[in-house]
Amino acid sequence: MVSSNRGDFGEIIRQQRVMMSLTLGELAKKSLVSASHLGRIERGERFPSARILRRLAKPLDFEENELFALAGYLSSRSLSVAEESPAYAGRRLDPYVAKVLSQEPVEVQRAVIGILSILKSIATSMTKE
Amino acid sequence: MVSSNRGDFGEIIRQQRVMMSLTLGELAKKSLVSASHLGRIERGERFPSARILRRLAKPLDFEENELFALAGYLSSRSLSVAEESPAYAGRRLDPYVAKVLSQEPVEVQRAVIGILSILKSIATSMTKE
DNA sequence: TAGGGATTTTGACATTTGGCGAAAAATATG
């Protein structure tokens, strides 16, 4: 899992921006990166240079090296979050997912799991018919 | 782009290469970066992208982080990788939640985060009224 | 449903990056 897919990276950025309830324009202002460029990055048409990446870290509440690792610029070995997520049953928890969830109170985290189980049962019953 | 560090950076690279007694050609081979490009980087005519920088780290016996910091891509604060505390905004990821989620494929994990952000925006709009 | 502001996307363009091959400069070797 050296370099995550570049398309995925844009998705992560967009999700994080939405999570912080920022518009492209607002993020542009905070990060000093043009909104149009940000938009292209989010939908995977452009890939941010290290310079741009660094400007994005703070407004999006990422550690710099975290963001660099997500972008595939740094090997995730140098990322603290990666170590922190243990591998259960052969699978592993995505570092970004871990980060986002851990920002929520535990009740919310549990609720998310509840919703997931509901969705799974819905999906199961749908494929049966 | 007259960042005085940039010229210095090339010097550092050159010094390190000489230190390892490598020619441009040899370093090019080891790093998979063309010798001409390396030459320009060393004398400050070009500035290496993160991709190139990463290829240079190992042959020149630098830590990736270190090299990125030298290039000004990472603030030197990020160099101290001693931060093994996850502690995102003072919160932790519930172990049970981590366990359940990590049993799902990453796409599903990401989707869960997406749903969470939707719910948060719903909650926000509800409290507004 | 039309108008108007905010937000996002697209088009056009300048700048930078990086590779290839040849010229130039060093460095050996006879």
Add this chain to the structure above:
DNA sequence: CATATTTTTCGCCAAATGTCAAAATCCCTA
């Protein structure tokens, strides 16, 4: 010295980045 051989620098080109302005979309409310 003369000349191979290696090493560095230069010229040129293709691809990627990033910005500004205009166009398209979305979201309201009258």
